[in-house]
Amino acid sequence: xxxxxxKIREYNIIWDFADNYxxxxxxxxxxxxxxxxxxxxxxxxxxxxxxxxxxxxxxxSENPFYEEFKYITNLLIEEISFKKLxxxxxxxxxxxxxxARKKLIRYRYHEPDNxxxxxxxxxxxxxxxxxxxxxxxxRSIYQAIFKINTTDTTVLVDELNDVFKTYFNFERAKExxxxxxxMVEENKPQEFKSEDDDSPTEYSDENIDEQFGIGAAExxxxxxxxxRKEDLNKNLMFMNSSQDDYHSSSExxxxxxGKPILPLGQIEKIEKEVATGIHxxxxxxxxxxxxxxxxxxxxxxxxxxxxxxxNKKYIxxxxxxxxxxxxxxxxxxxxxxxxxxxxxxxxxxxxVIDSAKVWRAPVVHxxxxxxxxxxxxxxxxxxxxxxxxxxxxIERQHIVANxxxxxxxxxxxxxxxxxxxxxxxxxxxxVFNVFRDYNEKNKNTEVxxxxxxxxxxxxLAFKTLHHLIDITEDVRHLVIVLSDGKxxxxxxxxxxxxxxxxxxYTGQTAIxxxxxxxxxxxxxxxxxxxxxxxxxDDVENAKLIYNRDFVRITNLENFSKVVSIFMKNQxxx
Numbered sequence: 046x047x048x049x050x051x052k053i054r055e056y057n058i059i060w061d062f063a064d065n066y067x068x069x070x071x072x073x074x075x076x077x078x079x080x081x082x083x084x085x086x087x088x089x090x091x092x093x094x095x096x097x098x099x100x101x102x103x104x105x106s107e108n109p110f111y112e113e114f115k116y117i118t119n120l121l122i123e124e125i126s127f128k129k130l131x132x133x134x135x136x137x138x139x140x141x142x143x144x145a146r147k148k149l150i151r152y153r154y155h156e157p158d159n160x161x162x163x164x165x166x167x168x169x170x171x172x173x174x175x176x177x178x179x180x181x182x183x184r185s186i187y188q189a190i191f192k193i194n195t196t197d198t199t200v201l202v203d204e205l206n207d208v209f210k211t212y213f214n215f216e217r218a219k220e221x222x223x224x225x226x227x228m229v230e231e232n233k234p235q236e237f238k239s240e241d242d243d244s245p246t247e248y249s250d251e252n253i254d255e256q257f258g259i260g261a262a263e264x265x266x267x268x269x270x271x272x273r274k275e276d277l278n279k280n281l282m283f284m285n286s287s288q289d290d291y292h293s294s295s296e297x298x299x300x301x302x303g304k305p306i307l308p309l310g311q312i313e314k315i316e317k318e319v320a321t322g323i324h325x326x327x328x329x330x331x332x333x334x335x336x337x338x339x340x341x342x343x344x345x346x347x348x349x350x351x352x353x354x355x356n357k358k359y360i361x362x363x364x365x366x367x368x369x370x371x372x373x374x375x376x377x378x379x380x381x382x383x384x385x386x387x388x389x390x391x392x393x394x395x396x397v398i399d400s401a402k403v404w405r406a407p408v409v410h411x412x413x414x415x416x417x418x419x420x421x422x423x424x425x426x427x428x429x430x431x432x433x434x435x436x437x438x439i440e441r442q443h444i445v446a447n448x449x450x451x452x453x454x455x456x457x458x459x460x461x462x463x464x465x466x467x468x469x470x471x472x473x474x475x476v477f478n479v480f481r482d483y484n485e486k487n488k489n490t491e492v493x494x495x496x497x498x499x500x501x502x503x504x505l506a507f508k509t510l511h512h513l514i515d516i517t518e519d520v521r522h523l524v525i526v527l528s529d530g531k532x533x534x535x536x537x538x539x540x541x542x543x544x545x546x547x548x549x550y551t552g553q554t555a556i557x558x559x560x561x562x563x564x565x566x567x568x569x570x571x572x573x574x575x576x577x578x579x580x581x582d583d584v585e586n587a588k589l590i591y592n593r594d595f596v597r598i599t600n601l602e603n604f605s606k607v608v609s610i611f612m613k614n615q616x617x618x
Contacts, residue, residue: 051075055082062086071248078147080140087126093198094248097122099234100202101247103217103225106237110213113160115247118205120168121190129196135533135551145169186212203229295330298474300341301498303334306479319512323550323558324505328474334494352442352496359443360450360493370451370605375458377609381616382459426461426521426616427483428452431510433528433578434467434478435501441578445527446495448576448604452525453481453489455605465492468506470534471499475506502550503532503590504558511566522571523615525608530577530587532559560590574611 055073060066063086074081088094097118104114130137148169157163157179167177167187177184189212193204206225209215217225221237228235299305305312312329320327336346360367430452432445449465456463462483469476476499480491507526514522534550550558566573575591576598577584588595596607 058082059086059089063089065089071246078144080137080144083130083137083140084123084126087130088122089248091126091129091196092122092201093232093234095234096198096202096228096232098246098248099228099237100206102237103221103228103235104209106217106221108215110209110215113164114209116161117164117190118202119247120164121193121201121205124168124191125194125196125201128194141172145172149173149175199229199232295328295474297341298330298472298476299332299337300339301345301471302330302476302478303332303336303342303346305331306333307331315509315512319505319508323554324502324508326473327470327502327505329505329509330474330476331479332476333479349494349496353493356443356446356493356495357490360447363447367447367451367454371454371458374451374455374605374609374612377605378455378459378461378612378616381613384617425519426523428456428461428463429510429514429522429524430463430465431506431524431526432465432467432495433501433503433526434469434495434497434499435529435533436469436497436499437501437529437531437533438497438578441529442495442497445497445578446492448527448578448598449480449492449495450489451604452608453492455608457486457489465489466510467495468501469497469499470502470505475502475509477506477509500534500550501528501532502534502555503528504550504555504562507559507562507566511562511569511571514569514571516569516571521615523612524566524571524573525576525611526573526591527576527578528587529580530575530583530590532556532586532590556586556589560592563590563592572611572615574608576607 052073054076056070058079059070059073059082062083068089070085073085076082100118101115105111108114127137127141148165152162152166157166163179163183164187167179167183170177177187179187186208189208190205193201193208195201195204224235224237227233312331316327316329320329334349336342336349430449432449434445438445453463453465463481464483465480467478467480478494480494481488510524516522532550532555534555563573563575573591573594575587575595577587577595578598584597587597594611596611598604598607
C-alpha cells in the first residue's frame with residue numbers, strides 16, 4: 046500500500062500543476078524529486094502533449110540519436126516551464142537547485158561519457174552557476190537548443206527539428222518530412238508510422254473515468270471508490286485544484302486534517318477578532334486529528350498513520366538520547382524552580398499513601414508512593430509549544446516530532462502545564478492540530494501524529510495563539526516555537542494561478558507581520574523562544590522574527606541544554 050500511496054502523492058503534484066485531474070500520467074517521479082513532477086504537470090498544462098507525442102514518433106524511426114533527441118526535447122521543455130513558473134512561484138527556484146545538486150553528485154566521480162550525460166551536467170551545472178567545460182562544438186549545440194524559448198508547441202518542435210538537422214546526421218523519409226510540415230502548418234498532431242509503434246508515449250491523455258469504469262485495482266481499492274462513487278465528481282484525492290469547490294471547502298479541510306473540536310460559532314468569533322488586516326477573510330480550524338468514516342477521510346487518515354509510524358520509529362530508536370535530554374531538561378528546570386521557591390516533588394517517601402502506586406514499593410523498591418501537597422507556585426508557569434507544520438518541514442517531520450516529545454515529557458516531569466499544537470495553512474484555512482492541552486498530562490505520544498502539509502501563515506497563527514492565551518497576573522506564559530523561520534503563504538505554491546501581490550503572504554511582508562505578532566506577545570508579558578529547524582538561507586529571517594530569543598538546533602543531543610537555558614532565564618526573571 047505504501048508504494049501505491051507514494052504514487053498517488055506523485056500524481057497529486059502532476060495533476061495540480063497540469064490543472065487537469067482526469068488522466069493517468071505516463072510517468073512520475075519520487076517525492077524527493079517533486080521538482081520534476083511540478084515540471085511534468087506544468088508541461089501538460091502549457092504544451093500540446095499530442096503534438097509532442099507526434100514529434101517523438103517522428104524522431105523515433107530508425108534514428109540512432111532518438112534517446113538523445115528525446116532527452117534534449119524534454120530538457121528544453123523543462124527550462125521553458127521553469128522560466129514561466131519562476132515568475133509566479135517562489136519555491137520552484139529552490140526546488141530546482143535542490144534537484145540540480147542531486148543530479149550533479151554522480152559527476153564528482155566520473156566525467157560524462159555520452160551526449161545525454163554531457164547535457165545533464167551542463168544544464169544542471171548552469172543552474173548552480175557552474176561553467177560549461179565541454180568543447181566548442183558542444184557549446185554551440187547547447188546554445189542553439191536553449192536559445193529556443195516559446196510555449197507554442199508547433200514552433201518549438203519546428204525550431205528544435207532544425208537544430209537536430211543542423212548538428213546531426215539526421216534525415217527523415219520524404220513522406221514523414223511532409224507529414225511533419227503539415228503538423229506544423231496546421232498545428233495538429235499527425236500519425237507517424239514506425240517499427241516502434243507499440244512503444245509507450247511520453248505523455249498520456251487517457252481519461253481517468255474510463256479507468257475507474259473498469260475498476261483499476263491500484264486506485265479503486267485504495268481510495269474506497271466502491272464505497273462512494275459520487276466522490277469521483279469531487280476529484281477524489283486530487284488535493285490542490287483551485288477550480289475545485291470541494292478542495293476549497295471546509296469539508297475538504299475536515300477530510301484532510303480531521304474533525305473540528307470547536308463549534309462554528311466560536312470559530313467565527315475568533316476569526317472576527319484575529320482575521321483582520323493582511324489576514325482578512327482567512328479561516329481558522331482546530332482539530333485533534335480524529336477522522337470520520339467518509340471515504341476521503343479514510344484515505345487521508347491512512348497517510349497520517351504512515352507518518353505516525355515513521356515518527357514513532359525515529360523517536361523510539363533515539364530512546365537513550367531522548368531520555369538523557371528529558372532528564373537534563375527536567376533537572377535544570379527543577380533546579381531553577383528550587384532557586385525561585387521551595388519546590389517539592391508531588392510524590393515523596395512520606396505523606397498520604399497513593400493506593401495506585403503502592404505496588405511499586407515491594408516490586409521495584411520505589412518508596413515514593415505517597416502524595417504530598419504540590420507547591421502552588423509551580424502552577425504559575427504555563428508553556429505553549431507550537432510547531433510549524435508547513436510542507437517545508439516534510440523532510441524534518443520526525444525530528445520536529447522528536448523535539449516536541451522531549452519538551453512535553455520534560456514539562457510533565459516538573460509539573461508545568463504544557464499545550465502542544467501544530468499549525469499550517471491550506472486553502473485559506475490556518476489549521477491548528479492540538480496534540481495535547483494543558484491538563485492532558487503524559488499524553489505525549491500524540492506528537493507522533495505530527496505531519497507537514499500546506500504553507501505557513503505564521504503571523505495569523507501567533508495572533509490566534511495570543512488570543513487564546515489567558516493573560517493573567519498570577520500565571521507566567523512561555524511560548525516555544527519550532528519553526529524553519531520562513532513564513533510563506535503564497536497561493537502559487539499550490540497552483541499556478543496568478544494572485545495579486547497584495548494578497549500574497551511572502552517575503553519581507555510575511556517576515557515583518559510575524560515579527561510584529563511576536564512583539565505583541567512579548568508586550569503582554571508572554572516569553573517567546575524561537576527554535577530554528579530550517580536551512581542556512583533562512584537563519585537571518587529567524588533572527589529578524591525572534592530577535593534575542595532565537596536559537597538554532599543542529600545536534601539533537603544539545604537540544605535540552607538550549608531549552609533549559611531559556612527556561613532558567615524565564616523562571617528566574
